[in-house]
Amino acid sequence: MALELNVNGTTHSVDADPVTPLLWVIRDSLGLTGTKFSCGIAQCGACTLHVDGQPVRSCSFPVSLAVGKKITTIEGVSSDGNHPIQRAWKDLDAPQCGYCQSGMIMSALALLTKNPQPTDADIDAAVTNACRCSTYHRVRQAIHLAARLMQTDSQSRA
Amino acid sequence: MKDPKQSGLDRREFLAASSAAFVLGFWLPPRAAAQTAPQHGASWYTEPAHPEINAWIVVEPDDTVIVRIAQTELGQGVWTSNAMMVCEELQCDWSKVRPIYASANRDAREMAPQWTLAVPGAGATDPNGGGEPTFGNRARTGGFGIPDSLYRRMRTNAASSVKDGRYYLQLAGAEARERLMLAAANSWGVDVHELTARDSVITHSPSGRTTTYGKVAQLAAQTPHPNPEAIAIKPPEQWTLMGTEQKNLDIAMKVTGETKYAIDVRVPGMKWAAVKSCPVYGGDVKRFDAAAIRSKPGVLGAMQFPIPDPKLTRGRVFSGGVAVIADSWYQAKSALDSLSIEWTVPPERAAFSTASMRAALENALDEPGRVRVNQGDVDAAFARASRLVEATYYTPYLPRARMEPGNATVLVTDDRVDIWIGDQSPQETRFSAAQITGIPEENVYLHMCHLGGGFGRNGNGPQAEQAIMIANAHRGTPIHLLWTREEDFIGTTYRAMGMARLKAALDADGWPLALEVRTGMQQDGFGPDASFDIASRYHVPSYRFSNHTTDFHVPVGTRRGVGQAAHEFYRESFIDELAHAAGKDPYLYRRELIARTELPFKADMIKALDMAAEMSGWGTPLPAGTARAIALEERGVETGGSATISAMVHTVSVSRDGRVKLMRVDVAHESGFGLVNPLSVKKQIEGQITWFYNDAMHQACNIEGGAIVENNFDRFSLSRIDEDPPIINIQFFPTAHWLVGMGHDRGTSVQAAIADAIFQITGKRFRELPLRQHDLRWG
Numbered sequence: 001m002a003l004e005l006n007v008n009g010t011t012h013s014v015d016a017d018p019v020t021p022l023l024w025v026i027r028d029s030l031g032l033t034g035t036k037f038s039c040g041i042a043q044c045g046a047c048t049l050h051v052d053g054q055p056v057r058s059c060s061f062p063v064s065l066a067v068g069k070k071i072t073t074i075e076g077v078s079s080d081g082n083h084p085i086q087r088a089w090k091d092l093d094a095p096q097c098g099y100c101q102s103g104m105i106m107s108a109l110a111l112l113t114k115n116p117q118p119t120d121a122d123i124d125a126a127v128t129n130a131c132r133c134s135t136y137h138r139v140r141q142a143i144h145l146a147a148r149l150m151q152t153d154s155q156s157r158a
Numbered sequence: 159m160k161d162p163k164q165s166g167l168d169r170r171e172f173l174a175a176s177s178a179a180f181v182l183g184f185w186l187p188p189r190a191a192a193q194t195a196p197q198h199g200a201s202w203y204t205e206p207a208h209p210e211i212n213a214w215i216v217v218e219p220d221d222t223v224i225v226r227i228a229q230t231e232l233g234q235g236v237w238t239s240n241a242m243m244v245c246e247e248l249q250c251d252w253s254k255v256r257p258i259y260a261s262a263n264r265d266a267r268e269m270a271p272q273w274t275l276a277v278p279g280a281g282a283t284d285p286n287g288g289g290e291p292t293f294g295n296r297a298r299t300g301g302f303g304i305p306d307s308l309y310r311r312m313r314t315n316a317a318s319s320v321k322d323g324r325y326y327l328q329l330a331g332a333e334a335r336e337r338l339m340l341a342a343a344n345s346w347g348v349d350v351h352e353l354t355a356r357d358s359v360i361t362h363s364p365s366g367r368t369t370t371y372g373k374v375a376q377l378a379a380q381t382p383h384p385n386p387e388a389i390a391i392k393p394p395e396q397w398t399l400m401g402t403e404q405k406n407l408d409i410a411m412k413v414t415g416e417t418k419y420a421i422d423v424r425v426p427g428m429k430w431a432a433v434k435s436c437p438v439y440g441g442d443v444k445r446f447d448a449a450a451i452r453s454k455p456g457v458l459g460a461m462q463f464p465i466p467d468p469k470l471t472r473g474r475v476f477s478g479g480v481a482v483i484a485d486s487w488y489q490a491k492s493a494l495d496s497l498s499i500e501w502t503v504p505p506e507r508a509a510f511s512t513a514s515m516r517a518a519l520e521n522a523l524d525e526p527g528r529v530r531v532n533q534g535d536v537d538a539a540f541a542r543a544s545r546l547v548e549a550t551y552y553t554p555y556l557p558r559a560r561m562e563p564g565n566a567t568v569l570v571t572d573d574r575v576d577i578w579i580g581d582q583s584p585q586e587t588r589f590s591a592a593q594i595t596g597i598p599e600e601n602v603y604l605h606m607c608h609l610g611g612g613f614g615r616n617g618n619g620p621q622a623e624q625a626i627m628i629a630n631a632h633r634g635t636p637i638h639l640l641w642t643r644e645e646d647f648i649g650t651t652y653r654a655m656g657m658a659r660l661k662a663a664l665d666a667d668g669w670p671l672a673l674e675v676r677t678g679m680q681q682d683g684f685g686p687d688a689s690f691d692i693a694s695r696y697h698v699p700s701y702r703f704s705n706h707t708t709d710f711h712v713p714v715g716t717r718r719g720v721g722q723a724a725h726e727f728y729r730e731s732f733i734d735e736l737a738h739a740a741g742k743d744p745y746l747y748r749r750e751l752i753a754r755t756e757l758p759f760k761a762d763m764i765k766a767l768d769m770a771a772e773m774s775g776w777g778t779p780l781p782a783g784t785a786r787a788i789a790l791e792e793r794g795v796e797t798g799g800s801a802t803i804s805a806m807v808h809t810v811s812v813s814r815d816g817r818v819k820l821m822r823v824d825v826a827h828e829s830g831f832g833l834v835n836p837l838s839v840k841k842q843i844e845g846q847i848t849w850f851y852n853d854a855m856h857q858a859c860n861i862e863g864g865a866i867v868e869n870n871f872d873r874f875s876l877s878r879i880d881e882d883p884p885i886i887n888i889q890f891f892p893t894a895h896w897l898v899g900m901g902h903d904r905g906t907s908v909q910a911a912i913a914d915a916i917f918q919i920t921g922k923r924f925r926e927l928p929l930r931q932h933d934l935r936w937g
Contacts, residue, residue, distance in 0.1 A: 017455065024488040033422035034415015036610070038561045039643045043871035046561055074415035086413040093405040093837060096845060097233030098412030099419060099561040099610030124880035130871060132561050132611045133233040134848035136882035138841070 003067050007032070008076030018064035022056070023047045025063045026073060034074035034102045038130075045129030048103035049073045055110040074102035077109065084149035085109050088142040096133035104129045108143045117147055197424070199416035201231075201408070202578070202605040203261040209379035211334040212271065213260070213308055214244055214327065217375035221358045223250045226260040228309035229319045230582055231408065232560075232612030233845075234901045235838035236319045238406045242834055243324050246399045247331030247392060250371060251358040257407055259606035260309050262584035266599040268308040273333065273386035274326040275306060282800040282895045285831045286393040288325025289896035290800040292318070307585070314582040315614060315716055317899025320834050321800060328391035333383055338371050341378035345369075394832035403837035408608070420607040421640060423567045423578040428636040429458060431628050432490035434499060435479035435648050438864035439711045440465070441503040442478035451497050456489030457482060460497070461631055466623035470590040473682065474651060474713035476620045481628045487640050507711045508864040512655075515861060516552070518708045519657045519678040523550070527676060527704035530691055534700025539672030543663030547739050549732055551660075552926040553724040554858035555866075556653040558717050559874060562610020563646040564621035568629035569636040570595050575602045576636075579622055580609035587622045594626045613849075614716040614902070619649050647869035651715025652859065654683030658728040662698070668740020670751070672700035677725065681707035683714050685721020689729055692796035695763075696733055697754035712861065718849060718902045722793065723909070727854075730789035730910035731925065734917070744914070745771045745788045752790075758798035762828055762893045763790060766805035769826035773887055774807035783936075784811040784821070785918035789907030794898045802898045803828045806847075806907040810915035816934035818855060818912060822885040823847055827904070829890040830897040839900055840888050846905035847886065852877050854909040856928050875930075 005012050007030060014029040026032050026049065035058060038046035042060035049058050050072040051065075077083045085105055088094075095101045104127065111118055111126040118126070123143055131139070206216040206224065216224040225244050231237035241257050279287010293311050311322050335355055342360045343350035346367060354361050358371040371378075383389070394401065411417045436442060443462045451457055465478045480499055484490035540546065567578040568591075575591045584604045592599040625639035641649055657678040663671045675690050686705045694701040737747035745767060752763045767790060771777075774786055786809050794801030804827040811819045825843055833839050856875035860867040868874040909927065917923045920936035 020488055024486065028486045028488070031424070032415075033418070033424075036419075036562070037421065037640075038563065038610075039871045041643070041870055041872060044561065044876065077414070081410055081414040081416075089413045090405070090409050093409055093841065095233075095406075095409060095412040096235075096841060097231075097561070097609060097611045098408075098417055101412055102415045105413060120884070124878075128878050128880075130561070130876040130878060132559060132613070132849075132876065134845040134877075134882070135841075136848065136879040137844045137886055140879060140882065 003063060005063070005066060005071060006069065007071045008073060016063050018062060020063050021059050022061045022063045022066050022071070023058040026058060032073050032075050036099055036102055038100070043130070044100070045107060046100045046103045048106040048129060050106060050110060053110065053113060055107050074106060077105065084153055085112065085146040088146035088149055091145060092138045092142045094135050094138040094142045096135050100129055100131045101135070104131065104139055108139070108146065112143065112147055112150060116150060118143065197418055199411050200418035201258055201608060203259050209376060211337060211375065211378055212330055214330040215248065215334045217338070217371045219372045219375070221251060221254050221370050221372040223248065223255045223358070223371070225255060225257045227257045228260040228312045229314040229323070230580065230606060230609055230612070232314065232580070232582065232609035234842060235406050235835060236314065237408050238404055239320060239834045239838055240323060240327055241407060242400050242404060243320070243327035244331040246397055247328050248335050249355045249357070252399060254358065255407065260312070262312060262588055262604040262606070263600070263602060265308045265312060265585065266588060266602065270306045270308050270310055271386070273389060274329055276387070277325055278391060288391065289321060291322040291325065293322065312583070312585050314612065317901035317903065319899070321896065321899050324834070325391060329389055332389045332391060333386055334378070336389065337381050337383055338374055338378045341374040341381045342369050344381065345374065345377060397832060400834050401832050401836070404835050405837065417608055419562055419610050420567070420578055420580040421562055421565050421610070423607065423638065425567060425569070425578070425636045428567060428638050429483050429485065430487035430490050431481045431483050431625070431637050431639040432487060432494045433479050433481045433624060433639060433641065433645060434494055435645060436477035436501045436503065437648060437866070438501070438503045438508050439477055439713060440475045440507045441501045443480055444500040444502040446480050446497055446499040451482065451493040454489065454493040454496070456485040457493045458485065459483045461628065463624060463627045466620040466627070467593065470593055470623050471620050471713070472715070474715065475711065476649065476713060481639070483628070483632070483637065487638070491642065503864065510711055510864045511862050512860040515655060515710055516657070519655065522678045522706040522708045523657060523659045523676050525706060527706040529702065529704045530687055531693070531701060531703040533702070534672065536672045536674050536700045536702040539663045539700045540661070543671055544666045545664040545739065546661065547664060547736055548659065548661040549735055549925055551658045551728045551731060553656045553727060554860065554927065555655045555712060556717060556853060556857055557647055557650045557859055558611070558613035559650070559876070560609070560611025560613055563641045563643055564619060564649050565638065565640040566622050566625040567636055567638040568625045570597070570626070570629045570633045572633065573597060573601055575626070576605065577603070577622065577626070578605040578607060580607040581622065582609070582612050582614070590623050591626050594623065595630050613718040614720070619651055621649055643871065644869045647859070647866050647874070651713045651717070653717035653720070653724070654679040654714040655710070656683070656724045658725070660728060660732040662732070662736055664736065664740060668736070668742055670696070670698045670736060673698040675703045676706055677728070678706040679721070680710040680712070680714060683721065684716050685725070688720065688722035689725035693755070693757060695729065695755070695757065695790070695792065695795065696748065696751035711864065719906055720902070722903050723850060723853065723906045726789070726791060726906040727909040727927065730907060731913055734787065734910060734914040735923070738917070745776055748788065748790060757795050759795045759801050759803060759893070759895070762803045763792060763795060765891055766790065766803050766826045766828065769889060769891060770805040770807045770824050773824035773826065773889060774809065774822070776807060780809070783813060783919055784809065785915040787911035787914040787918070789910045791904060791907050793903055800896045800898045802900050802903070803893070804904055806905070806911070808908055808911035808915065810912055812916055812919045812934055812936065814935060814937045818916070818929070818934060820851055820881070820883045820908065820912065823883050823887070823908070825886065825888040827888060827890050827900070828893040828897070830893050830895055833890065836890065842901050843888055843904050844886055847908055848877060848882060850905045850908045851881070851912070854912045854927055855930050858928050
């Protein structure tokens with residue numbers, strides 16, 4: 001059936017079975033392949049995107065639940081790849097293979113949005129994505145750096 | 159050539175290929191899909207718009223330098239380190255370097271330039287030379303590419319990309335630089351020796367004239383090198399780019415989602431395939447009810463595929479299965495989920511279980527085995543020892559479980575095969591494609607993608623073979639095969655289940671008089687001799703080492719760390735046990751036993767231990783429930799050739815309710831004559847500590863009824879950021895040899911170290927991994 005989805009600020013009409021996981025609509029119907037498939041059972045977080053600002057594991061989230069809400073994927077984080085969180089990731093050379101990093105960034109961004117100065121314990125609780133290369137050490141540093149960069153950016157705007 | 163309209167799907171051929179299949183009409187795409195230009199964010203080979211200087215280097219008029227990379231980027235940084243080795247010699251502007259994948263097709267058609275074949279210098283201990291590359295047995299079917307084909311070793315494995323590629327990548331950069339300078343000299347009519355080159359600018363000092371690489375590249379492409387055999391490579395003291403910390407060249411597209419992994423490949427007319435293989439290796443499809451899914455949305459067809467020919471999968475026997483083809487993968491997978499499939503399972507294979515296999519290995523350890531080393535008189539020493547220590551260790555089957563599930567897109571037409579894949583062994587995949595389709599390797603085109611994790615995968619798994627078989631039955635239609643996570647656990651190869659029995663005779667002072675090591679794994683397991691062969695790493699007057707094998711059906715392969723990871727757990731755990739039995743400090747005990755050996759690099763091993771101990775504050779007080787443990791990591795120290803040596807101290811806490819926390823890791827790692835990209839090395843060490851932490855604490859795949867039990871991330875645990883050690887200190891120290899590599903066997907020490915810390919804190923010694931299965935409570 002035809003569904004209307006608001007993805008990264010643009011409204012799309014897609015034809016999909018309402019129970020189809022949002023991941024596959026995003027990747028295959030809309031061609032936004034930055035969001036990744038890995039486990040299919042909401043365990044690893046590679047498919048993390050935002051629905052109304054909340055991090056969602058889209059491999060196990062029916063597309064029908066996203067209708068009328070604002071969906072943000074890694075492609076919607078910035079237009080130029082220079083959101084503070086992306087700058088921090090680049091500055092620390094955080095990714096290795098990079099496959100889980102879209103989901104990792106989306107989880108970290110959701111955390112930073114509601115908690116601009118997270119502690120290590122906050123990070124442990126909120127960023128539960130799996131990374132097989134184990135970029136965790138640099139990801140943690142990058143989240144702290146992103147928090148500082150976001151603060152600097154908001155101060156310079158003020 | 160057949161009419162392309164018929165090449166999409168030949169009904170009779172399809173039916174013949176799969177007797178139980180049904181066929182629906184396929185949309186027949188134009189066969190031009192293969193020539194699709196790369197999508198943005200893709201890194202696959204493109205024909206250059208400007209002539210190349212040599213097979214590795216194209217310089218564009220704006221001074222952009224395209225460097226062709228013949229290994230695969232899977233997170234280890236080869237995309238950057240290979241480019242650094244080329245550009246060190248090229249002396250170009252690093253900010254304008256753009257790597258792309260080398261063409262595996264061209265590698266099938268061209269031989270390596272003669273000047274890349276001779277390794278300069280005198281081996282692993284010559285700082286001015288090319289080190290000690292090993293290309294292995296490069297038989298066409300043996301997994302190492304054709305002998306001296308253009309890009310030689312295109313495999314990405316064994317942490318060998320730098321070791322094997324450095325000398326000829328440096329040579330390639332130097333050859334191009336010299337030809338660019340020669341072109342400039344010729345166009346100016348001056349002596350080339352009056353020119354200098356730096357950052358892509360060529361300067362004629364006497365006249366002050368300058369030009370750029372981009373301006374002379376076309377001329378250089380037509381200017382042969384007069385004496386390529388005389389090209390020299392820079393020794394480490396002349397490096398200006400190599401040896402510096404460089405961020406990965408592809409990092410920007412990894413934070414925006416732009417990187418095109420194989421799973422992201424879309425080509426015109428592409429259809430998706432979901433597959434289900436028999437969960438018991440060696441099993442096949444008996445029948446399946448194709449009619450039940452005929453009317454499912456998007457479904458186009460279903461077919462049976464056979465067990466991939468073992469000669470294409472390094473002798474490993476995987477399973478036969480069923481593929482469902484649909485417009486989208488989710489449609490294919492949903493239809494497959496509702497399909498009932500009956501399997502034919504060889505009963506002897508279905509009889510395997512972890513318990514039965516373990517018992518078989520334990521029995522094998524009691525047999526004489528294949529003796530690899532027998533020095534001194536072990537039995538006499540055991541007879542007169544004042545004390546005997548014996549321990550048996552166990553490590554389970556372990557998969558790679560990379561994050562990107564296995565997948566490949568294949569288009570077969572009458573005279574050409576195109577494969578879009580992330581692949582650690584494109585030369586083998588090229589061979590498989592030719593064998594399955596009957597189309598020669600010269601007409602097989604691989605469009606290489608970055609891998610979403612590698613860890614040894616893919617030289618031996620059947621994802622490419624399955625995709626090629628399915629696409630070959632649907633000629634003219636690009637088929638994108640994608641495994642579910644559960645299917646990925648069936649299609650991967652495993653590190654073999656292993657056991658080891660170590661027995662030592664100690665003298666009255668607690669020093670070993672004799673050591674016997676028996677290691678057990680299935681006969682086709684990888685690395686049976688690792689860490690124990692040739693000589694004991696710790697001095698013993700009498701030493702015997704034997705392999706004990708049995709036949710199991712699980713396909714095994716080159717998982718990160720290979721045999722060495724398990725063997726270093728056995729060896730370092732046992733040394734800890736001996737030190738405790740002797741009442742001696744485990745660091746000083748190791749130090750003394752290495753000092754007593756005649757091993758070529760013993761001073762480097764002692765240096766690593768001393769440095770790690772000092773960095774960690776070894777011997778200073780720790781809170782209750784916290785302990786330090788040290789272990790040695792080495793590869794190649796028994797031969798005196800290239801080697802890699804490190805030592806780590808792991809500081810570990812165990813709470814009274816049994817929760818383990820790796821708090822701090824101090825790493826002393828040799829840098830040999832020089833590391834190409836120390837930043838990459840640090841990242842690899844950080845990652846491997848957690849890789850082997852997972853092996854130590856969490857991970858196991860068990861077998862029941864011949865099938866893998868833990869087949870997704872709910873039952874197969876992956877640690878998260880909360881378990882990452884808060885402190886990782888890494889220091890390098892120089893040594894006088896080239897390294898073997900460090901991308902797959904660093905951090906193995908964490909296994910024995912956590913086990914020993916648990917012993918120190920709780921008094922309980924655990925010899926079976928993973929440790930989380932044990933009761934770790936204390937007090």
